[in-house]
Amino acid sequence: MAALTLRALLFIVNLTFGLTLDTILGDRVQFPETEHCSERGAKLQHTLTVGSSPTVAHLEGVWKPLDGYKDRMSPNESVILNRSNINDQGLYRLTCGSEEKLIHLNVIISSEKSVTEGEAARITFHYFTAGKLGMYRVERNKQLVFELDLSSGRTSQGSGFENRTSVAPNWSSDGDLTLTLQGVKPEDRGDYIFHIFKDDKREHVQAVRVSVSPAPNTEERNPEQITFTPQPPCKEKTALICVSVAAVFLIAGAFCRGQTILRICWSKVSGGAAAGGAPTELEMTPYTDIPVPVVNGHA
Template sequence: MSPNESVILNRSNINDQGLYSLTCGSVAKLIQLNVIISSEKSVTEGEAAGFTFHYFTAGKLGRYRVERNKQLVFELDLTSGNTSQGSGFENRTSVAPHWRSDGDLTLTLQRVKPEDRGDYIVQVFKDNKREHVQAVRMRVSPTPNTEDRNPEQITFTPQPPCKEKTALICVSVAAVLLIAGAFYCGQKNPRICVSGGAADGGAGTELEMPPYTDTPVPVVNGHA
């Protein structure tokens, strides 16, 4: 008992549930203690969450109700089978189709959103009294971020020089450059370097070539 005359029940379990009478002198007070079994659940955004709950439903009257932070999520009339869904949970909640014969009142919440996190109370009411209560604290994890990609960005991958299929292209390019270099050398210098010997493993050979001159146009009677 605490200093303010409150009775504290430590380490309570399911067997502590029941009706308690507190008497002080001539004053008696009745207190109904309900022990709630609680659990935790972690769900990734966009996935489905299931709140496991079983109850004796054969011929049973009452209402099956699920609340989040004291707001309606889902309610099922066990007599008529009519259902109600809370604001923000429309078309996302359901129970198994054979709940009446199987007693399986597990609630499925589809397409979980970040704002769905919170404390859920799953319970059955009969004659305005709670028959059975469970509590679930649900946490919602964000969807893993995917790497942002710019579709307009183009990345060029450098290719290895002269390998396999590209060898023929590389040889052709080298030949063109060699011919172009020889022509330029002939224009500027009568001495042209021929690299054939060097390519065969020997020293380069120099060939003496006459200077390049235009052939003069013969002059006849002073006219070209």
């Protein structure tokens, strides 16, 4: 149901005394059996010590919290604690008409681990394996991830984790049951519960909340390998150079033309005057010729 989130009820297993619920400290937790009870006057009690069993909630159309739980529980169709604390763990007794059910709640303190997509994740777990028998089991969101028979060494892997999970080869002598998960995927995120089954009981329970961050792209990972595609010569630059060269030639041409005009003008003034006659436009004295001074009309 919608009220049940991935951060609550990570593991449910039938034991001889009833149900076992696991939740991570601070997460929301639901008691699923209360949803199926419709007997008016039903109640859920938390057995703390012998003779001390405070009532958590009672059924009056909907489940209503009692003192001590009103700040963490709202009237609902089932008993849901919005956030768990360490004092919530223990044995609960559900009385529904003539029926009684026992529920054991484990509140687990977890650690957090962030892994980059594509890399290997190592989640530490140690257990005293010298002479011990039992089953080492890892689950994610109630689904099998990895299982190891401590007596035979036989392993099993859950769906989606095939050929990706392992423990150290010397786990038996060292007690190192650290789980290695290869090629982490985004869908591998979640809450991992580690525990040992021995003599039909669970022990050494541990929880790790795994998050998966996206893999960095190539440019971010290897900036020195970034390459640039050579660009063809810029046409605008070529055009600018051509215009500049043309401008130089134009200026040079204008300068030369100016020099020629100066020589023509000079010849108009000096050629005819030196001969004592009228100036003529046909006389073109080279620019380098120096006019001869005239004294009393004779050269």
